[in-house]
Amino acid sequence: MKAGSNLEKILTAGHFAFTGELGPPRGTSIEHVKEKAQHLIGHVDMVNITDNQTAMVRMSSWAASMIVKELGLEPNYQMVCRDRNRLAMQADILGAYAHGLRNILCLTGDHQQFGDHPNAKGVFDIDSMQLVSMVKKMRDEGKFLSGEEIHEPPKFFIGAAANPFADPFEWRIHRLAKKVEAGCDFIQTQCVYNMKKMREWIKMANDMGLTDRTYILAGITPMKSIGMAKYMQSKVPGIEVPDEIIKRLQGVDKKMVAEEGIKIACEQIEEFKELKGVAGIHLMAIEWEHKVPEIAERAKVLPRPVMD
Amino acid sequence: MDISTLLSGSNAYDFIRGPLVWISFIVFFLGLIFQVFRFISMTEKIDHSVYNPRPRTKLPKLSLNAETISRFLTKTKLSIVGVNPVMVIVTTLFHICLVVAPLFLLAHNILLKDAIGVSLFSFSDCFADYLTLILMACGLYFLLRRFFVARVRAITTRYDYVMLFLATAPFITGYLAYHQLLPDYYRLVISLHILSGELMLMAVPFTKFVHMVFFFVFRFSIESEYSLGKGNRTW
């Protein structure tokens, strides 16, 4: 065991993992976090706590992670490179570990121009890949980035993101290889809609032996409406929504679009369960946390295994 | 045989009035075409769409108001018009007269009608006379400038005087001929008038007069800080 988190135990035991996502509030309400978290307890193995996602100021990821942890749900502490330099990052990693957090997800982060402070200075002192390698160095070598010894180093289960659909496609697998080389233990992918491309990517990962060295969790976001599907297709960078998905949503009765979206998600989950190289699902039900139990139920991933 | 008898001799006189006119027109036009083609071959077109400012922003529409007018006036004041107003006015007048006076002169148009059957619009003789006087006055200003302005004198050579003389000679001789100021030498003056005009035309493509084409070519098509318009060619 590298870190001994619930997710690590589930993955190493060979179970099909199922993780969720939770955005901290834009305020100080603990109730808000609790309300969102209660839908997830018992239905996911771990929940990602986003870090100022889309560059909007929110309760800090480690603080929200602590609240979630108290509720009995395992958090995945997300960290982006946009807001902190290497000193602050390492300090936060130490603090987060001291408070019992065991998973970390290393991201570059959305550009500040998207958010509510578009002219903030983006730090980007190091990039996500260097962050992965830094956390690994802290854990495995017990050293800071500078090379100085750490007294009781933090032991994190290190995650990273991968986007199989961004350009250039042929480079994506090499980028995954670089992340694995940097030392990530698990990968959560961008929302998958283009299954053909995903299969191709996973096959390459299998062929290169990358899936033996890291666990890949496929990202799933059920479509809530046709508008959302079209927005994702045209406006969200790095997400590829094939026309078939939109046609399929348009083909059903207006009231049933959300239902159809969940159906598509469940079909994807069914396929990933059988696909060699995919170790689990990362469900990003954006502002739809209360649907998670239903989706988990229908995707037949319940009950979640309890590890000791 | 001295030069006056040579030029007023019937053989030479016929040659100057006849074939040499056509030769000078041909040399003038072919020379200009040659220079323009050479210019085109030396330069290449620019694709202005390659580089765009990022991020792109929209400009407000141009409108005529007190602010834009005062901005235009300031710009003019700072431009060459404001810095050297006399020279700009003189040179503009000079060049307008240089082109317009001979082109729309009644006497020239009669000759043109005789030769090819068509003619251009003509000024009254009196007006053409004024234009000629203005041109000669401007020429005198240039001459005095070459003499007395230090920075002009610094780069003036004999060639500049010769060319200034060549440019004004057809007008001086034309003026003399029209007013019959040298009645005894009328035929000689007329010969000199035609000859100097022909020489000037032939000189345009191959001497510093080439700036006649290059003012338009350089300023209007080559992209630069001072180009008139955007400029879509580069060396």
Added chain:
Amino acid sequence: MFKKNTAGVDTARVKERLEEHKTKMKLSLKACAHCTLCAESCFLYMARDKDPKYTPSYKFINSIGLLYKTKGNVDKVTLGEIRDNVWERCALCTRCYCPLGIDIPEMIALARSICREQGVYPQYDRE
């Protein structure tokens, strides 16, 4: 005829460089009407009490113009004079105005380049 003392100058190379840019440069030199309307656009001309030697046309006539006039047969002394014209009297700020649109900065730049090749350039480090 006296032969010019061109010792220390690779005149063959100078000629080669002049030949490369012949058409454009000769045309530009020819097109110059010697009107000096460019003078005021030169800030050095303005700053040096309107010394005629700072007129842009003076500078290119007495640098690249001189090189073409002598067909590249120049001695070190002449190159030295050219250096004064293109370095000491020109900052190559590229802002000279020519009513005919002659590209003066490029002419100065070519003269600089030819001088540099012949080892004639300002010595900043006089140690």
Added chain:
Amino acid sequence: MVKSKRKPVEEIQNSIADFDKILTVGCGGCASVCLAGGQREVNALNAELGLLFKSEKKTKKLGSYTVERQCNMQFLVELDEKVKDYDCLVSMACGAGVQLMAERYPTLPVFPAVNTVSIGVDREIGMYEEKCRACGECVLAYTGGICPVTRCAKGVFNGPCGGTNRGKCEISQDIPCAWLDIFERLKGQNRLDDIMKLQAPMQWQNQVQRTTVQEPYARRYYK
């Protein structure tokens, strides 16, 4: 070279509002080349300021002068006599020029008239593109001559990030993805190996004021 852009006239007017004798100093170096602060811009600025002051019924003395380069003390010497007639200076040079002038005339207020924007290249007349951030640790050797620090919005060293959007940057469809360009160029040169390895974190050099001493001169300045 260094690219700069004139400040709005109101901002300049604001900073010199309390002074009556103002000398605007242009620079014949980069600021002139990028059409931001040469003699022509000095004259234009003074004309604009003159009109503004006139509309406020204020009489002020506006002087103009341009020096060869404001980033070298030897070219500022010629200003020494001139500045005596003025009670403030406006510099149209880049930030370096403004500071050197302020250093030479410590008793005179010096105000900037341009914003120093970037180290860039000339694309078209009056259009300049940023190319270098002077980070002090050039990585162009392994990025195919395309700078990720300048061109990538997130300045990543192991790109392209997941935000690459149909060949463009996630922040705008107008901005090409730097790392996609790096990839394409290296692929074309058969050099993809250069970016296969994990690139170690940058050792940022531009965090304190740097003084550059060229190697052959080291003995002069280091004891």
